[in-house]
Amino acid sequence: MSDAEKQSGRERGEHWWQTGIIEMSPGVIRLRGYEIQDLIGRVSFPAMIWLMLRGELPSEDQAALLGIALGAAVDHGPQAPSIAIARMAATCGVGINSAMASAINVLGDVHGGAGEQALSFYGDIAMAIDGEAALGDAVSARLDRFFIEEKGYVPGLGHRFHPVDPRAPRLLELTREFAARGVVNGRFADIAEAVEAQVARRKGKVIPLNIDGATAVIYGELGFPPPLTRGLFVLSRSVGILAHAWEQSQQSERNKGPLPREWLWAYTGMPARPLPEEGATSG
Ligand SMILES: CC(C)(COP(=O)(O)OP(=O)(O)OC[C@H]1O[C@@H](n2cnc3c(N)ncnc32)[C@H](O)[C@@H]1OP(=O)(O)O)[C@@H](O)C(=O)NCCC(=O)NCCSC(=O)C[C@@](O)(CC(=O)O)C(=O)O
Secondary structure, X not given: OOHHHHHHHHHHHHHHOOOOOEEEEOOEEEEOOEEHHHHOOOOOHHHHHHHHHHXXXXXXXXXXXXXXXXXXXXOOOOOOHHHHHHHHHHOOOOOHHHHHHHHHOOOEOOOEOOHHHHHHHHHHHHHHHHOOOOHHXXXXXXXXXXXXXXXXXXXXXXOOOOOOOOHHHHHHHHHHHHHHOOOOOOHHHHHHHHHHHHHHHHHOOOXXXXXXXXXXXXXXXXXXXXXXXXXXXXXXXXXXXXXXXXXXXXXXXXXXXXXXXXXXXOOOOOOOOOOOOOOOOOO
């Protein structure tokens, strides 16, 4: 191979993947332009997440608020599908990474991933407010559209277990504390609260803001786009998933199903019946 061919091969190789995240050469690792050895020991895990996703280091306050949201959603016990799945997978003899992946795979629109839709929903309302609508009118118009055109479940609201999800009011309270110090402006907290109040009026009962909706408030306040809200929930819940997968793997149970043996499912099919005589089947 000629030198020119080698050179163009190297250039092709260098352009195969393009990333602004990391630079590497023998003995050198740079994240977003910072030497890894300078970051190690000086940058917290939430600040590292921010740097990786956003390209710049956060202020201490921004990293602290991000850490608050990440810390709030780590676990919800084996009542939560993601945690139950981590534990069940661990009893099947798979490695810890497989147990984690199984659990992470159920975080979606309904469980753990609804922050993505919630933040888009809040964002639509924020845009209407930027266009001079009052908060109450903007929320009302978005909910009208939701209940007429989209229907279903308002993202970020509702909990099958808690009448009030205790994580949500605390997260909103902390968001307001950070807003009072000028770290964030608090608009998504106002919007989420107004959505919860208006849905309660329309439905005649409180459908509480849940952890997905409340963490979406913080991620939105910090300027993360909606899809990253889901990714951040996954990062956070991975901590609980790992803890449960590990704890379960230390117990002796094998092939543990979702219900105790004596609790069977409700069978809704045909009653027990004899197999038809040979040749009498239609298919
Ligand atoms: C979460 C759940 C399925 C719960 O359902 P539920 O079982 O309570 O409600 P259903 O029986 O379906 O409905 C009863 C009545 O309330 C009405 N209703 C309920 N929600 C309503 C709503 N959002 N908008 C309008 N109306 C609503 C419904 O229309 C009906 O009204 P009606 O027909 O008049 O009787 C439901 O809210 C929902 O999909 N939310 C949107 C998606 C969302 O935000 N997901 C995140 C949830 S947090 C999470 O995933 C993390 C977790 O916390 C999980 C954990 O541990 O579980 C953890 O940490 O792991």
